[in-house]
Structures are given as structure tokens and as C-alpha cells.
Amino acid sequence: MSRIWSFQALDTLFFRDGTPFNMNEPVAMLKSVFPPSMMTLQGAIRTAMAYYRLGWTPNNSIPWPKELGDAGESELKDWGKPDHLGDLRLFGPYLMWKGERLYPSPRILYRKRKEDENWVYARFTLGKVVEASDLGSGIRFPLAENAIDKGEALEVWLTSAGMEAVLSGDVPSPEHMFNPSDGWKLEHRVGIKRSDLTRTAVEGHLYSIALTRPRPELEVIVRVEGLDESWHPMGTQIVPLGGEGRFAKVTVTEELTPELPRMPEVATTKEGIIRFTVSLLTPGTYIDMDQAVRNGPPEVKEICLSAQCISASLGKANQIGGRNMVKNWPRDLFPVLPAGGTWFFEGKIEDLPKLNLLHGALTGELKSYGFGQVVIGTWQE
Numbered sequence: 001m002s003r004i005w006s007f008q009a010l011d012t013l014f015f016r017d018g019t020p021f022n023m024n025e026p027v028a029m030l031k032s033v034f035p036p037s038m039m040t041l042q043g044a045i046r047t048a049m050a051y052y053r054l055g056w057t058p059n060n061s062i063p064w065p066k067e068l069g070d071a072g073e074s075e076l077k078d079w080g081k082p083d084h085l086g087d088l089r090l091f092g093p094y095l096m097w098k099g100e101r102l103y104p105s106p107r108i109l110y111r112k113r114k115e116d117e118n119w120v121y122a123r124f125t126l127g128k129v130v131e132a133s134d135l136g137s138g139i140r141f142p143l144a145e146n147a148i149d150k151g152e153a154l155e156v157w158l159t160s161a162g163m164e165a166v167l168s169g170d171v172p173s174p175e176h177m178f179n180p181s182d183g184w185k186l187e188h189r190v191g192i193k194r195s196d197l198t199r200t201a202v203e204g205h206l207y208s209i210a211l212t213r214p215r216p217e218l219e220v221i222v223r224v225e226g227l228d229e230s231w232h233p234m235g236t237q238i239v240p241l242g243g244e245g246r247f248a249k250v251t252v253t254e255e256l257t258p259e260l261p262r263m264p265e266v267a268t269t270k271e272g273i274i275r276f277t278v279s280l281l282t283p284g285t286y287i288d289m290d291q292a293v294r295n296g297p298p299e300v301k302e303i304c305l306s307a308q309c310i311s312a313s314l315g316k317a318n319q320i321g322g323r324n325m326v327k328n329w330p331r332d333l334f335p336v337l338p339a340g341g342t343w344f345f346e347g348k349i350e351d352l353p354k355l356n357l358l359h360g361a362l363t364g365e366l367k368s369y370g371f372g373q374v375v376i377g378t379w380q381e
Contacts, residue, residue, distance in 0.1 A: 002255040003232050005045055006096065007220040007241060007248045012187055012211035014244040015040055018319025018333045029208040034184050035093050035220050036242060037283070038369045039082065039322035039331065042090055044239050045224060048250065052233045067227060082322075082331065082366060091223035091362075091370045092282065095157055095183070098217045101259055102157040102178050104339040106166050106279040106377065107313040109154040110144060121154065121171050126311050126344060126381070135294065140311040140344075153313075155180070155340070160261050167277070167377030168264040183218045186210040211244065222370070223255060263359040266378045272349040277377040278358065279343075283336035284372035286364040289317070296343040297363035297372060304355065306348035314341035336371070344379055 015036040046068045050056035054065060064070075069086030095102040111119045124142035133139050154177075158166065162176030193205030214220075224232070232252045241248040267275045278300055286292035295301070296309045314337055321333040355376050364372035 003224045003229070004253050004255045005041075005222045005224055006251045006253065007041070007044070007222075007239075008216070008218070008251075009212075009214040009241075010238070010247050010249055012213045012244075013242045013246050013248065014209065014211045015242045018321060029188070029210055031186060031210040032212040032242075034180075034212040034214070035095060037320045037322070037336075038090060038093060038222070038371065039320055040242060041093055041220070041222050042085070042088075042369060043322065044241050044248075044250070045090070045222065046085075046088065048233060048237060048239050049227070049231045052237075053231050067231070082369065085226075085368045087226040089225040089368055089370075091225070091373065093220050093222050093370075094281075095178075096219040096221050097157075097178055097183060100159055101221070102159060103163045103261065103281060105154055105156045105158050105163075105177070106277065106342040107153055107155075107315055107340045108142065108277070108279075108342050108379075109156075109166065109171065110152060111154050112144075112152075119174075121174070123166075123169075123171055124313060126379075142311055142313045142344075153315075157183075160259070163261040163375070164264065167261060167279070167375060169267070169378050169380060182215075184212050184214040187213050209244070211246075260360045261375060263356065263376050264378050266352060266355060266376070267380045268349055268352070274347050274349055274352050274355075275379050275381075276345050276347070276355060277342050277379050278345060278374050279377060280337060280339050280341045281373040281375055282370050283318070283320070283339050284341070284364045284374075285334055285336045285366060286372075289335055289337075292337070292364065296345065297374065299361065299363045300343075300345065300358060303357050304345075304347050304351040306351050307345045308347065309343050310346055311344040312342065314338075314343075342377075 014032045015034060016030065017033045019030055050065055050068055054062055056062045056064060067086050068088060070083040108124050109121060110124060111121050124144065126140045127143040130139045130141065157178040158172055159176045162172035165172040188208065188210050191207045191209065193202040194200065195202050236249055236251050238247055239250050278296055284297065293312065293314060300307050317335045317337055319333040320336055321331040323330055358374060359376045360373065362373050
């Protein structure tokens with residue numbers, strides 16, 4: 001039985017990316033990222049479970065429960081690696097705004113301004129085959145509707161209706177789009193270094209960060225599976241979340257039916273060719289990132305043998321890691337393709353029924369953490 005863990009900020013929150021931020025490094029300001037990665041949320045969830053069920057804390061003598069996997073207590077060389085999660089299975093994170101679930105928009109939408117200064121929204125189309133590029137030959141790049149369009153890729157969140165419109169090959173209406181600026185803001189702060197001996201500020205040691213202040217109506221949710229209800233806290237709990245000693249309110253509720261946008265009818269040509277898209281709902285990480293960028297998640301080819309990647313719109317890869325709370329040690333950074341990244345595929349009609357197996361599936365590495373969840377859409381020439 002699934003449970004939904006819903007996190008709501010009590011104040012500002014701070015979540016780091018892979019940017020170095022050590023003393024004497026030339027970083028003017030470190031900005032918090034939002035929403036947090038699953039590497040941060042899994043730590044909050046597992047710690048809360050261990051405390052609620054057994055009274056475990058990092059400093060007492062109660063052993064870490066094997067049902068929750070490793071506790072970062074392996075050999076030194078493995079301190080920076082992601083833990084095994086035991087029986088736990090996580091999905092997300094997703095956003096929820098005023099009780100409605102939101103999904104990252106596939107990177108196949110862009111916007112441009114008209115003469116009256118209003119925004120117009122449109123979909124990228126695929127250009128002609130390019131015989132020579134830094135990605136090789138036979139590449140088709142996503143393009144605006146015509147050469148004179150000067151638009152920007154749309155980075156918004158969508159309601160279920162908005163996501164279903166995109167997956168069906170349409171453009172969602174603005175009321176189904178949620179702009180990040182409406183849900184959270186950055187607040188700049190200046191911090192000091194404090195002496196452990198005198199408990200006073202050390203002269204000349206300052207740092208600047210930008211924290212995230214989410215709106216009260218905004219929630220970060222994670223679907224949690226694999227353990228019975230006795231592991232899940234009852235009611236509302238207050239848990240530490242992220243850096244800078246910040247806290248969030250977490251509420252656990254039952255989820256009877258996992259929610260996903262509906263898969264559309266996939267376009268089929270007279271020649272028996274199907275055209276479908278594969279879009280990341282959550283960041284994806286793969287053993288061979290170069291091949292994943294060029295050819296899509298390997299699971300697509302494993303399930304749909306005829307699938308051929310035609311093009312992709314993925315965005316810039318990020319680096320995430322997290323922190324080992326037991327050892328107080330930073331975890332190794334690893335690359336991820338951001339949520340919303342989309343691949344365009346063609347295949348044979350006999351593989352059409354198999355696409356249902358991919359809709360909502362987890363791909364790549366760290367599946368137990370929820371990385372690489374994809375949804376299937378359609379596209380046309």
C-alpha cells in the first residue's frame with residue numbers, strides 16, 4: 001500500500017546543487033535549488049521512519065533497521081555512494097499546489113512575445129536531417145515553428161490536464177501552467193563564521209547564500225512504498241530538511257491509486273510507423289550518459305525493439321549528491337538529466353501495445369530512489 005509524504009516549508013529552505021562552496025573559492029553566492037532532489041528527501045524520510053518506529057537517532061546506540069537499507073556505515077571508500085534502500089521504494093518528488101498535483105513540463109514547448117507584448121505558446125517541431133554536427137550525422141534538431149521565431153524554452157509545471165494536452169501533441173492553456181515564481185522566491189542572506197571557542201563571529205569571514213521561501217500552499221510530495229503502515233508516522237511531524245538547520249512539516253496520507261497523466265493515443269502513419277515521445281517526470285541518471293542523451297533510456301529499446309531515437313530536447317545536465325548524515329560526509333556527485341527532458345522516437349506498429357509498459361516506468365540507475373520515471377506522449381511531422 002502506498003503512502004504520500006507531503007512536505008511543507010515552515011520557513012525558508014536551503015538545498016545545494018553540485019556547485020563548490022568552500023572557503024577561499026571564487027563563488028559570490030550559492031543559490032538554493034528547488035524542488036529538492038530525492039537524495040535529500042530520502043534522508044528525511046528514512047530518518048523519520050527510523051525515529052518513529054525505533055527511536056533511532058544518529059548518536060544513540062539503537063541499531064539502524066535493515067528494512068531501511070544501509071545507513072552509510074560501510075567502508076570509507078563507499079561513504080559517498082548512495083545507500084541501498086532495503087525494502088523501501090520511492091517515487092517523485094512531485095509538487096502539489098492547493099491540493100492539485102503538478103508535473104514538470106516536457107521541454108518541447110516554447111513561448112514568444114507578440115506585438116501586443118502578450119505571450120504566445122507553441123511546440124517545437126523537428127527540423128530536417130542534418131548530415132554533419134557535433135552529435136554525428138542524421139540528426140534532427142527541435143526548432144521553433146519558423147526561422148524568425150525568437151522564443152525561449154518554457155520551464156513551467158503543469159496540471160494533469162496540462163500534461164495530458166502536451167503528451168497528446170497539443171499546447172496547454174495558460175490556466176494549466178504553473179510558473180515557479182508563483183510558488184517560491186529566493187531570499188538573499190549573509191552568514192558569518194563563528195568561533196567554537198568564544199562563540200562569537202570571526203572577523204572577515206562572511207558568506208552569501210540565497211534560500212528558497214516556498215508559498216504556504218505549495219507542497220513537495222513523495223510516494224513511499226515497500227513497508228507496512230507501522231513504519232509511517234501518524235499525524236503531522238516536524239522534520240529537519242536540507243541545510244542551514246531548516247525544518248519542514250510532513251504529513252503522511254494513504255494513496256489508493258497512483259496518480260499519473262493519462263497516456264494518449266500514439267500517432268501512426270499509413271506506412272505503419274508509430275511516433276512517440278518519452279519525457280522524464282523525475283531526473284534520470286544512466287550508466288552511459290552519452291548514449292542516453294543520443295538514444296534515450298535503454299529500457300525503451302529493450303521493451304520496444306523497433307524504437308529509433310529521432311531527436312531530443314533535454315536541457316543541461318546537473319550534478320547532485322547529498323550528505324551522509326551518519327558520517328557527516330558529502331556524497332559523491334553524479335550527473336542527472338533534468339526532469340522534463342524529452343526524446344522523440346519512431347517505431348513499428350507491432351510495438352504499439354508495449355508502450356503501456358513504459359508509461360510511468362522507472363529507467364536507468366537508482367530506480368528505488370524514483371530516478372528516471374518517464375511518461376509516453378506522441379508527436380507528428
